[in-house]
Every structure is written in C-alpha cells, then in structure tokens.
Amino acid sequence: MTTLNKELNITIVGLGVIGGSFAMALHDAGYRNLYGIDIDQATLDKAKAQQLIKEGYQDGKDILPQSDLVIFSLYPRLVHDFIVTHKHHFKPGSILTDATGVKKFFIEDILSVLPASIDFVFGHPMAGREKKGIDFASSSVYKNANYILTPLPSNKEENLAFMEALIMEMGFGRITRISADYHDEMIAFTSQLPHAIAVALVNSDVEGRETEKFTGDSYRELTRIAKINEELWSELFLENKEYLLKSIQTFEDQLDLIKAAIKNDDSVALKQLFIKSTKRREKFDR
C-alpha cells in the first residue's frame, strides 16, 4: 500500500454535508493541510472553528495554486462553472476529484473545459445523508462504504493509485473501477430508483391521515430518503434519464407480477417472488 504524504495540501470545494464529511474523514486520517472553498462565509467559519480546515476561502484563486488535490462536492453543474472560472489557478500536475452521482454527461461536460496539465480522477462515494449542510457532516457514514472510480484513459495510474490509497485511509471499505456509462447504469438502479420510489411512496399517502401512528420500521426505512435535496436530485435524475427510466420500468414490471398474483389469489406465484427476493437480498448482508 502506498504511503501518502500527510503534508499534502488538500482543498475541498463546497463544504456541505458531503464536503464536510470529506474534511472530517481526512482529518481523522491525519491530514492537517486542509482548506475549504465555499460561497457561505458562516460555513467556512464553522469548519475553521471545528479545526476541520486550516483556512477557508470564498474565492479559490489564492489557495488553488498551492493545492495538490482538489475535491469537488458541489452540485454537478457548478463543478463545470468552477473549472471554467478557475482553470488558470490550478497547480500544474495537481489532481482533481469529485463526488458526483452521475458520471457520463458530467465528465463530458468537464473534459470540454479542463486544462491538459490537470488530472481529474472521477469518483463517487456511495454514502450520504438525507440532510444538507456542514452541521450534518460525519466521517462515520464513510466507514466501510463502497466507493466507485470511473477512470479515464488519460488518468495517470499513479494518480488513480493515490486516490485509492486516500479513499481507504478515509475508512471506505471497497473501491471498484468501472466505466462512466456502467456507473450511471448501476447508480440508476441502486440510488436513483430507490429515491424515486421513496418519494412516490410518501406522496401516495392520503393527505390528513395520521399515518405516523400506524408505521413500523419498514415504512420509516423506505421513506427516509424521501427527504431529498430537490436542487441536487432533479439534476441527477435528468442527467441520467435514460437509465433511470429503464430502471423504473423494470421495477414496475416486477411490481406488476406481484399485483397479478394478488389479483389472481395466486399464493404459489407470490411465494416464488418472495423466495427469489429473500435469496437475492441475503447476499447483501455483511
């Protein structure tokens, strides 16, 4: 395993719940030269007061030239805009990375404006919170979580290896390298479809019923993510629309099988569907 230099200058752009969690995880891993860029001065002050960052900046031009690694945790479209604004400020040879939940469209958009001397290693930590802002940041959500990297042909192998070592230092449990396209296909299923389902489930309740008196863990668990950041997730849904629509359709086909079994009082068919889901879900227990 690569031993990383803890003196590296690491700058996090966007100190919300994800950026704040990165700062905490990096701090836990022994990094102290951490810097933050955020449009919100109160967020920067809070991060500095908590000693998560050494210094905070509303503008990137002073700290970017000294930053060995820049981590973006912004809404997808803002990353593109940030790079356009700051393309002459990045340190030559530095690494950029991100935490964006869609990849194909996003990467094409970034590559069109990225300076050639900069290596952008695209990634996606498969862990998050349903809340916004640095107050909800936590490095513990990253412990043992999955991380996906979507390498480009142009990425230097040493930079990919650096990112993998850093990700493991932050406590993640498993890193998988896949193509941007496969990322988007899988994430439509494992992340976006569950969010669409949770939103639809909560919205299908009858207004005015005291539903909270009649819920068990199932309903609460299935709907936790119905508290959703509408700005972020509307972008994510629309930037992955083809795979997401396909995932929703495949899900609906399976729900139709359950409906048909119920309509036909077909307990044999129902049991077969339940046995199938049980066997499949057991694989996920860790």
Added chain:
Amino acid sequence: MTTLNKELNITIVGLGVIGGSFAMALHDAGYRNLYGIDIDQATLDKAKAQQLIKEGYQDGKDILPQSDLVIFSLYPRLVHDFIVTHKHHFKPGSILTDATGVKKFFIEDILSVLPASIDFVFGHPMAGREKKGIDFASSSVYKNANYILTPLPSNKEENLAFMEALIMEMGFGRITRISADYHDEMIAFTSQLPHAIAVALVNSDVEGRETEKFTGDSYRELTRIAKINEELWSELFLENKEYLLKSIQTFEDQLDLIKAAIKNDDSVALKQLFIKSTKRREKFDR
C-alpha cells in the same frame, strides 16, 4: 394507570421471532409466570433455558385452563385452527390477544368459532424483524414502537384497559384504537405496500451484476424487508387484497408523475414532487 398483577399466568402461542419478543418484553416488565406453546420442542427448550418461560408445551390443554392471558403469534390461519381445537380449554373470563397483520377477514374468521366466555382483544404491534425464529427475538424492537388495537363492541372496557397497560409496560410508545377495516386500509399502505416494493426492487435487479459493490445505505434500507417470510406474507397480502391493490395503484400513480417529469425534462415538476415528499417525511422524525 392501572397497576397490573405480575403473578398473572400468561401463555404465548407460537414462540417465533414475534412470540419470543413478547416473552422477552414481558420478562423485562417483571412477569415470571410465562408459558409457551409451540410445535417445536427445541424452541420450547431454548425459551426455557433462557428463562423466558417457566414451562413449554407442545399441546395447550394443560396450561390453557390456568392462563389469564393468551397471546397468539402464529400465522393467521393457524390461530383459527388453534381455537377450534382448544375452545374448551380456555379459562373462562380469560383474555386472548394476537399480533396479526390483517384484521377484518381474520377477526370474522375467529369470531365464528370463539366461545362466548372468552374476550379476544385484537391487536397489532407495529414492529418486527425480517428474520424467523426465537433466535432473532428481541424486546428492544418494541421500544417506543406503535401498537394498534381494533376493539370489538363486545370487548370489555376493563380488558381493553388491561391490554393497554400491559402494552405500555412492554415498552411500546403509542397505542391507537381503530376499526379493523381502517387498520387494514392503513396497514396496506404502511406495511404491505413497502414489502411489495422491496420485493419488486430486489427482483428487478439484473441477474449476475455485482450489485453489492455499488450500493449505499438507500438500497440496503429499501430492501431489508425483501427478506420476507413467504408463508406469512402471502397470507397477509391475499387476506387484504383490495386495500393492498388500491395502495399499489396510488403508489404507481405517483411514480408515473416522476416518470413523466423525467421524460419531459421538467425539473420544476420534479422539484415540486421532492419538496412535497420532504415536507411530508419530516413529520415522521421523532
């Protein structure tokens, strides 16, 4: 609040994950005259070895005549059969109760065979586990959970009050009295629909993908209950088919709104749906 007599003889019929959890919660609450009836001798031996019950029986005829309260935690149809077999063994004036997830059909079925001297207070603890058997029993799942009672016109108020006091002693957080019909309507939405969704979600995965490498908490949470007891849940689904089909339809209507917004690149409509679900879900945080 009623002070209950801890010397009462309480017999639990069916020492699976639910019955075992009742035994633990009653033991925690100070009851010691607890008895178990189960067809599986190993389960009875285990419950006795753990001191959850004083004695276990494969047949109910010896202990039922001395039981002040009998708690059924059996598959719905087996409760009916048990009462038919044992209707002359219940102690006159004793209370029966249950933990069954469907009520209207189930209650009609029971009332047709119940002796007049016995008061059956129908109830439903809104807490469970996705696993089977006494090894997974736990009184902690009941802490602060919801409990529903569906009183009959014939129930004695003192017996309803007794059950409510006992339920609170077991650690539940809230008890609501509603009709059997309203129970079934609500439970179709808060419990059965989430189970149908979880099963359909897991079954809609593409066979052979290494999905576990790409999941975050959302997918794992939404699918925990896809590990499902097929015997129990096929009964529950079919015995509540009308309300469940209606709940599935209402859910699909909401999913269609999300689909349409994605297809039309309508980020305004998507955001409105997300804002609605966020506001609704926030009410459930406790």
